[in-house]
Amino acid sequence: MYFHRTLEDRWLEASGQFPVLLLTGPRQIGKTTLLQHLCENGRHYVSLDDPALRTLAREDPALFLQRFPPPALIDEIQYAPELLPLIKMEVDARRQPGDFWLTGSQQFQMMQGITESLAGRVAIVNLLGFSLREATRRAADLSPFLPTEACLNERAPTAMVLDLDKLYDVIWQGSMPTLIAGPVRDRDLFFSSYLQTYLQRDVRDLTQVGDQDAFVKFLKACAARTGQLLNLSELARDVDVTVPTAKSWLSVLVASMQIHLLQPYHSNVTKRLVKRPKLYFLDTGLSAYLTEWSSAETLANGAMAGPILETFVLSEILKSWWHRVATPHIYYYRDRDGREIDFVFVRDQRLHPLEVKRSATPRREWLQAFSALRRLPEETGTGGVVCLTREAIPLDEMNTAIPVGLI
Structure with a gap:
């Protein structure tokens, strides 16, 4: 049973403006469920929890993006920061809003890589459990x-x-x-x-x-x-x-x-x-x-x-603020x-x-x-x-x- 999230309309609005969106939050609070619900036909979904796909993303990020071209939803992006420079090159070449939807459960090294590689190209959105x-x-x-x-x-x-x-x-x-x-x-x-x-x-x-x-x-x-x-x-x-x-x-x-x-x-x-x-x-x-x-x-x-x-x-x-993509x-x-x-x-x-x-x-x-x-x-x-x-x-x-x- 799907429960609608406050974030839905604001996420889609942001997806029409930014080439990359990152949804970050604790584990098991519904990030993937939300984005899969919002996915339009044709958007590839790939989870880096899969060891084989994670290895491919780390060792050959260019081949990974050939296999999963935009528009794409990439789950747990923190496991393959090697993808970020390639994503930057891809969005700079295509210049299409909403090309990459990313999720991440850890902000440690991931956020440093995101801000360094995708500055000006990414909208960062926080999600918590149900209000x-x-x-x-x-x-x-x-x-x-x-x-x-x-x-x-x-x-x-x-x-x-x-x-x-x-x-x-x-x-x-x-x-x-x-x-x-x-x-x-x-x-x-x-x-x-x-x-x-x-x-x-x-x-x-x-x-x-x-x-x-x-x-x-x-x-x-x-x-x-x-x-x-x-x-x-x-x-x-x-x-x-x-x-x-x-x-x-x-x-x-x-x-x-x-x-x-x-x-x-x-x-x-x-x-x-x-x-x-x-x-x-x-x-x-x-x-x-x-x-x-x-x-x-x-x-x-x-x-x-x-x-x-x-x-x-x-x-x-x-x-009430974060789920409306606003900063309190x-x-x-x-x-x-x-x-x-x-x-x-x-x-x-x-x-x-x-x-x-x-x-x-x-x-x-x-x-x-x-x-x-x-x-x-x-x-x-x-x-x-x-x-x-x-x-x-x-x-x-x-x-x-x-x-x-x-x-």
């Missing part, structure tokens, strides 16, 4: 999320009502298409297999990771810290590795799109802003699995209930006086603050930290608080209590 709207087959071809009146009004008619139990069921399960749209129902078995695939096919290829057991421990330590300020020294100490090793392994998790580092909002006007990023897992189901929460109920009532809700909201926000300018705010705002959008020289609360009763005191933005030169725009309210409710003239199912 809540995609998973529930509600209208998803909407504008990217912003806490503005126009955006909230656009999304309100198709908002989903989520009580606490239903919300944490969604968070605990995660967003992997196989668990939502596929035949797999054993969540723990799926994530156990996913972890092994990730370690053996992505991490194994990296010279930065020598001890896989220690790396798994590091991965679990990161999952336990989702929604928190990154402290590399503490991470390294808990896993018993050096700080340079922890930094290297963190780059592996970022490059393979397992985690996202949310940068702090920074202004030269004040020196009192915290400058460390916050760490977020991009799939809440994997994060909950790694931290060994046995059920959605225990997760909802445990120590991670707040941070993993914040993680879920950020993941949904990023999907989103940060967090924290100063040394202890005032913190979970998310701050920067749009048209305005700051739009957004908080996340695990409560169904909206309160005006949730907005207290927003006053910290007044010291900054940018204008403060509309904002809000994502919570478990059943419908959008004004908190004051500028801010709204936003149902989590509206994102």
